[in-house]
Structure formats: C-alpha cells, structure tokens
Amino acid sequence: MRLEVQSSKFKTLILLCTLYAVLCTLIGCEAFVRKFTRKPKKEELPKEEMVLVPQEYKVPQMSKDELYRQHFLFWKSWHDELIESLSVGANHKKQRGCIKEAIKNLMYLKALLNEQRQKGLEVYLGQLNDLKGEVDRDAYGNNIAVHRHSAERIKRNILRDFSYNRVKGDLM
Secondary structure, eight states, X not given: OHHHHHHHHHHHHHHHHHHHHHHXXXXXXXXXXXXXXXXXXXXXXXXXXXXXXXXXXXXXXXXXXXXHHHHHHHHHHHHHHHHHHOSTTOOHHHHHHHHHHHHHHHHHHHHHBOHHHHHHHHHHHHHHHHHHHHHHHOTTOTTHHHHHHHHHHHHHHHHHHHSHHHHGGGBO
C-alpha cells in the first residue's frame, strides 16, 4: 500500500510541476512578453480623396511679341544645342531630338507671322527638314562636319532674317 501512495504522490507532484511550468510559460514575465510582441503601427493619416475632375489653371495671356521672342529664344537654344551635338562621337539620338525641337519651335514662329514672312521661313524649315533627313541617314557620323556647317549656315540666315527687330511689324 505504501508503494501505491508514493506512486500517487509522485504522479501528483509531476502533474503539479507540469501545470506550474505550463502556467509560467503561458503567463511569462511581462518584460519578456513586451519585448517580443509587435508594437502597433503609428496612426495612419486619413487618406485624401482622389481628384477626379482636374482643375485647369489659367495661364496669363502673352502678347504675340512675347510669344515670338520666347519661341525664337527656344529655337535658338535648341539650334545651338544641335550645332554643339554635331561633333565627332556625339550622341545620334541627341542630334535627332535637337533638330526635332528646333523645327517645332520654328513652326510656332511661323504661325505668328503673316503670309509673306511665313513663305520666307518655310524655305529655312525645308532646309532644316533636309538636314534632319541627312542626320537620320548618317547614323555613324561620317558626314558630321558637313551637317555642322549646314546647321551653322541655317542658324546664321534665320538670325539675320527673322530676328524680332526685323519681323515685329509682320506679326499677326
């Protein structure tokens, strides 16, 4: 009988130790639990609603004189960039982009001029378009010096004939 009592006390002791270990594991110390729990994220700001109808902001109207001067300056800077890019080892894509932008700004200038001046500018636009075709075909830069000379000549002629002082009376 004594063996049975000791055995049951032993089982009870083991059961109590196991329960105590499980209880300590589940509860744990507060610092340990705090250390390994995720902290809540900071409060998120309320999301703004998307604007579905864009607002159009009115640009202050520029006079024809100011527009001409502005596009003439844009053309001149793009043409200078073109001349600079027409050198040995330069980027072909940059050359093509500069010609495209120079032509675009000359087209804006053309729209601001009267018919007689438009015809005069059309000649230079044709020359610039021809130069664009030649540069497009010359991907390896074999005739770069010729293209540079043509671009400089076109620039010189446009500056001579279409500077603001020359055309201010011919603006529409």
